[in-house]
Amino acid sequence: MKKKGGKELPAISTASLPDVIFMILFFFMVSTTMREEEVLVKYQLPNATEVQKLEKKNLVSYINIGVPVTHMQARYGTAPQIQLNDSYKTAKDIGDFIAAEREQMDEADRIYMTVSIKADRYTKMGIITDVKQELRRANALKISYASLEAEGY
């Protein structure tokens, strides 16, 4: 009962491969949050061990603080700047910024609004304190000092 020649393995059909890839693709498309703003300051976040995750991304507003990126330094110098949305602002503009951010949220969610302060580790506290005072004035009291999770000391 022997057929002549070895039995050849049939080639595995790769017809479903595109489907699999498309599935992964859709997963990434859905989970991707495109960076909508250009970061105009250089910051290296400080390290901390007791960090907590920020749960709801759409309830978080960001304030970047640091030295302007290289191509902006010609115009703005190397003093630390506060970036709100897409431009450099002063601490005085934070009130308007918070109001605008609040406007975009659902009314029920507004109390959960968190402001994430992404500041460079070599910033001085003076500028941070100004920002904090403005946030207090704008009644945005939940803040997060963005930091990198470190293993410990």
Added chain:
Amino acid sequence: MAGGNKRKTPDINASSQADIAFLLLVFFLVATTMNTDKGLLRTLPPMPPEDVKVEDQKVKDRNVLLVFVNAQGNIMAGDKEMDIYGLKDKTKEFILNVNDDENLPEKAPTEIEMPDGTKWTYEVSKGVVSLQTTRDTNYETYIMVQNELTRAFNEVRNEVAMSKFQREFTELNDEEKSVIIDAVPLKISEAEPRKVGRRR
């Protein structure tokens, strides 16, 4: 033309479909920022209305642990200079006040409602850690100090959770967590910076 009456359309070769899908996939893989934002969460005190003159809240000296960080990164806790490594234990000692020391914060027995409806009386510390900086203090040092303070509170919470629920704080459910948070509130006051050594 005279051959078959119908000419069959040839199948489109679909083997490149996978390549196209791969290309898109790689694009999204690269463009995706899976950055989970992490940070030290804090709640700022509300701003008092400007027309109202605030009287300094009288807090007893024993209930305040003053932590001061100067521009050189030196840390002072209580009235002693100390390094970053001693700060956590100092803070823990301050919050817990195990021996009811006269110089450490008072405790107020507070009834806390447990998830199962019973009441639990815990001696909640009245202590407040007051963190002060100068305008020239480095942000990194500030975060390190904040981190140590948080660590002290987290460890105390862990200990209380261990004795109350026999589990670590992070393993508790939300209701149990809020019980522990009521028992050990995170009381770090971030005062405005001191105006020391202002020279022009």
